[in-house]
Amino acid sequence: MPSPDVLDQLPASIVERAAELDRRDPLASLREEFVLPDGVVAYLDGNSLGRPLTVTRDRLPRFVEQEWGERLIRSWDDRWMDRPTVVGDAIGRVVLGASAGQTVVGDSTSVLLYKLVRAAVDARPDRTEIVADTENFPTDRFILTAVAAETGRTVRWIRPDPATGVQPSEVSAALGDRTALVVLSHVAYKSAFVADLPAITAAAHRAGALVLWDLCHSAGAVDVHLDAADVDLAVGCGYKFLNGGPGAPAFGYVAHRLQRELVQPIPGWMGHAEPFAMGPDYVPASGIRRFLSGTPSILGMLPLEDMLALIERAGMPAVRAKSVLLTGFTVAVADEVLASCGVTVASPRDPERRGAHVTLEHDAMRAVVARLWDRGVIPDFRPTRGLRVGLSPLSTSFTEVATALAHVRQILTDPDTPAG
Incomplete structure (x- = not known):
């Protein structure tokens, strides 16, 4: 069992520093707007599943009673049909640096990623290569491999140093007149390395290629300016820093200039120009709506709306500033009290290149995480020896x-902790 005075494990100066940072935190009061159960001592997995908001907890029963229960199918005419683009515009405005009409909510991250990757390579029929990296999230790699096989293309793999992430020079070296598309994560899911999005996007464009950014570990925690960087395409999930809940719908971004050029590969009724015409042929809707396929999760968008409203109140610059302080504090404590136990920091030390989590490595971390969960301390484990400290800025003290x-x-x- 843990000691009741577990903070005695730390020097008093660290405990006092944490208390002082909390006192000075301009966003500290917003933490009380989240559901905070007594059984959770510390939640450090907001980069996998964000905490729910109390307003969402209270709103969902009203939705069942009113919009769904009373209005029933009439709610599609009242507001539901427009929700994928209305919520998409809010995501674009609040966290993506994207003007209206370029972001839509619907499908899972995997499905949206497939649709935009396939549409992008089909728009470059004379180019045979996709550039990606071996350190990217498995789903991204699996989908790229599948699309390459479907379309007769190959994936040109960059093998970056996991500690430093994909560098612009590595991307430039992989580009050529055969490159159709570059697909990378803005923030690496293992190390939290922040890629140089503007520089890599510019390099891809110089080579005549399109670029798609995975923003799953960025949206809501790290500043993103898609329009300013002239980004082509992006996808991101709704359940991490956007706190949309398990299985929350994802978002896709398609720059205005590409929307008529790209043909999405899964045409469905919701993306039709006249969804209720029920005609024999598919005619895509104008604008970003054409990238919808089937019926989106209206219920799943409610938590997203609530969290976006909170992020907008706080302001992304303030959210990012707290994220930098939280990760910096984590690195400092790891250096001061965990290094002597053999723990190493596997995330960038430069805050400009570090996202909203810190990975700590030790041979015993799998067993450590299991014991932490028993104590109500919840990070996650990433093979082979990583403990990810996920720091959701608005809900973490x-x-x-x-x-x-x-x-x-x-x-x-x-002494009872296994060595590996």
């Missing part, structure tokens, strides 16, 4: 982080 890392130290200094 500095004292929460200090408490979690004190538990890590206590477990690592416990």
